[in-house]
Amino acid sequence: MWKTPTVLLLIVLLLLGLGIVMLASTSGIRAAEIYDDPAYFLKRQVVWLLIAAAIGFLAGKLDYHRWRPLALAFFVVAALLLALVLVPGIGAKIGGSRRWFHIGFLSFQPSELAKFALLLLLAWWLAREKWRVREFWRGAVAPLAMLGVIALLIFAEPDFGTTVLCGAAGLAVLYVGGVRSAYLAVFAVVGLSAFSVAVLHDPVRLNRILAFLNPEQYAQTYSFQLLNAINAFIAGGPFGVGLGRSIQKHYYLPEAHTDFIFAIIGEELGLVTSLGVVLLFAGFFFCGLRISWRAPDAFGRLLAFGLTLMITLQAVINICVVIGLLPTKGLPLPFISAGGSSLVISLLEVGVLYNIARQARQPVFNQRHQPIKDRVHQF
Template sequence: MWKTPTVLILIVLLLLALGIVMLASTSGIKAVELYDDPNYFVKRQALWLLMAMVVGGLACKIDYHRWRPLALVCLVAAVSLLALVLVPGIGSKIGGSRRWFHLGILSVQPSELAKFSMILVLAWWMAREKWHVREFWRGAVAPLVIIGLVAGLVFIEPDFGTALLCGVVGLAILFAGGTRLVYLAVFAVIGFSGFVVAVMRDPVRMNRIVAFLNPEQYAQTYSFQLLSAINAFIAGGPMGVGLGGSIQKHYYLPEAHTDFIFAIIGEELGAVATLAVVLMFTGLFICGLRISLRAPDTFGRILAFGITLMITLQAVINIGVVIGLLPTKGLPLPFISAGGSSLIISLLEIGVLYNIALHAHGRAGDAETQSIKDRVHQF
């Protein structure tokens, strides 16, 4: 039987291969329109993939314990970049959001680094305070300040989807680490209430929610991409129209190579392929959870859990948006959607997860604090 680390890497390689193939199929039209080069996005993504594989390979080799003293440094760097990207003239504003730094032909999104840094520093804190995680200040308030700082800065960009993702994953990490459920429930209600108020005060987000509830009424505006995605799935049927045969990518689906690439997978390769993608992310979640439960210490256990949840929950949200179960959000599909920052950080996280697996294989983990398994059973 294959070992968990091997299965993890195999799943990631399959997702990466599918991503390159689908990017080549979906991006040519827009690449010609913008850059007069049908392979522009493919070449750029190949460059990002090369850098990401180097980063991921190094992360596989580095003992994950070496990340522990770097946790605060990573957080300070990420928060500084999140603040810097909001400064006009430094951060680039695209589509009403200031989320990127432009470095020549490459664009860097600091929120991707912030997601990893948040997981890293929460794992460090929960391991450091393992004897005090049930206390209000050390187990709840202090780590929630970290979550609020990261999610708040991302929210200001504005990037509501990533901010919500950080908040949910952060709370889940605290729950897995042993924080009292009553504390988490109170802060979750407060945070979610604030999020709802902010969304209600933002006309664009409110229109997206209204359009989500009444898509036909906004077919030419806010629901245009969603209805185009649904048409793509219908056209694809069980086996698809064939690679390269998509109609929806011809200007009907503007984000065909990024946030809505899952719809083109359904159209060109069929429901069978979309089911395979879902199964691969499910397999990734199972592998990550197994690694977390077998980690030899609290830091590794929380770090593995956070990484696994961040990647797979983002995939769930992306797929949920594309198939019409969730309002539209700008979250890419990990390993598949075009995007350099997301790819590099995702492979960095997989490298760290793989290294934890090398230490964890065959070990049940220590009993210093409640394990994730115990918390799930308790819940």
């Protein structure tokens, strides 16, 4: 019987392989037009994959306890980078958002590092404070301030999708870590209220929501990608039109190699393969939960749970956007969509998960059916 770390790595390798294949299929037309090189995006992704694989390998070898003393430093660096990317002339502005640093032909998105830094700091803080997290200042004010700093900086870019992702994952980690539900509920209500007000005052985001509610009315503008993504799934049927034979990638889906790559999977490889991708992410989630459940200490449990949830929740949001269950968010599909910084941080997180899994302990009999939340501060 295969062990959890082996299954986890196999799932990631399958997703990475599918990502490279689909990137080769989807990116050639746009790359040829912009860079006069059909393989431009593919070659860039391969470079990022090599970098990400090296970082993931090192993270898998590094004892995850060594991340504990680095948690605060990582958080400060991530917050500074998020602040710097907002400065004109330093951060690159694309599509109305200032989210990237350009380094040669490579781009880096600091919000990706911030997601990892946030989970690292929350896991460190909650594990250090133990049962004191039930208190107001240590369990609510301090960790929620950490979450608020990252969320506000990402929100200012603006990147509403990543803000929602960080907020949801952060609150879940705090809940599992033992913070009182009442404190989290108040923060969630305040955060959602502020978020709603901001959306109502942002014409682009507001129109995306209106287009989500009435896609036909915005068929040539804000619903353009959504309607074409749905057409891609309809055209693909159960088994697809064949690899490389997509019609929708011919400018009907401008983000065919990034945020909407799942739609091209549905068109070229069919519903069966699309469901296979969903099952792979479900398998990743359950492997991560198993790793968290068996981690040897509170820090490992919380970190494994947070990393697992962040990656899986991002996949769920991306897929729900593509099939029309959520408004457009602009989040890539982990391991599959083109994007260097997302790939690097995702494989870093997988490496950390793998190292936690290697140090797992077998739970005693009376803990086998105990929720993670009740086991976090044991041992």
